[in-house]
Amino acid sequence: MTRPKDALASAHDDGVTPTQAPGKGTAGAHTLTRKTFAAAYLAAFGPDVKSLALGIGREIWPAAKAAGIKRNAFNAAIGRRVSSPAYLEALSPEGAVPIGLDGAVVGPVSEEHRAGAIAMMTKNACNQRSAVNA
Numbered sequence: 497m498t499r500p501k502d503a504l505a506s507a508h509d510d511g512v513t514p515t516q517a518p519g520k521g522t523a524g525a526h527t528l529t530r531k532t533f534a535a536a537y538l539a540a541f542g543p544d545v546k547s548l549a550l551g552i553g554r555e556i557w558p559a560a561k562a563a564g565i566k567r568n569a570f571n572a573a574i575g576r577r578v579s580s581p582a583y584l585e586a587l588s589p590e591g592a593v594p595i596g597l598d599g600a601v602v603g604p605v606s607e608e609h610r611a612g613a614i615a616m617m618t619k620n621a622c623n624q625r626s627a628v629n630a
Contacts, residue, residue, distance in 0.1 A: 532563075532565070533556070533577075537556075537597045539595060539597070539598060539599025540552065540595060540596070540597050540599065541577065545577075545580070545582040545583050545585075545586050546586050546595050547586045547587040547594040547595070547605055548594055548595060548596075549594045549595060549596045549602040550594070550609075552574075552597065553570075553574045556570075557570060579616070584613045584616055584617045584620075585617070587605055587609060587610060587613035588610055588614050589610075591604070592605040593605065
């Protein structure tokens with residue numbers, strides 16, 4: 497298995513660190529961080545959204561920090577992933593299984609987390625309906 501530090505280092509060999517997003521502000525840094533994660537850990541952060549192992553952010557953070565990723569950009573990238581509709585949908589089915597950085601299944605999603613994903617999707621749907629009706 498590739499260590500987080502090695503994966504992040506090779507993900508941006510072009511010399512652009514995930515904290516550099518000239519002219520794009522914070523949103524650009526978040527996008528660049530997300531792309532760096534996807535390049536380093538395709539199984540966990542690629543386009544095919546899957547539920548992630550609990551604590552995966554703590555597993556990646558030391559390597560991300562060493563690679564020059566700022567904490568706020570890191571937290572935003574992880575936060576956007578785990579609160580996205582696609583991620584919540586991946587987490588909510590009965591029998592959903594989270595994966596680690598290498599793509600290996602690490603166990604079943606707990607009923608508590610599954611219920612939380614369903615509740616968040618319901619809340620998001622209600623908020624969207626309220627915004628349309630306003």
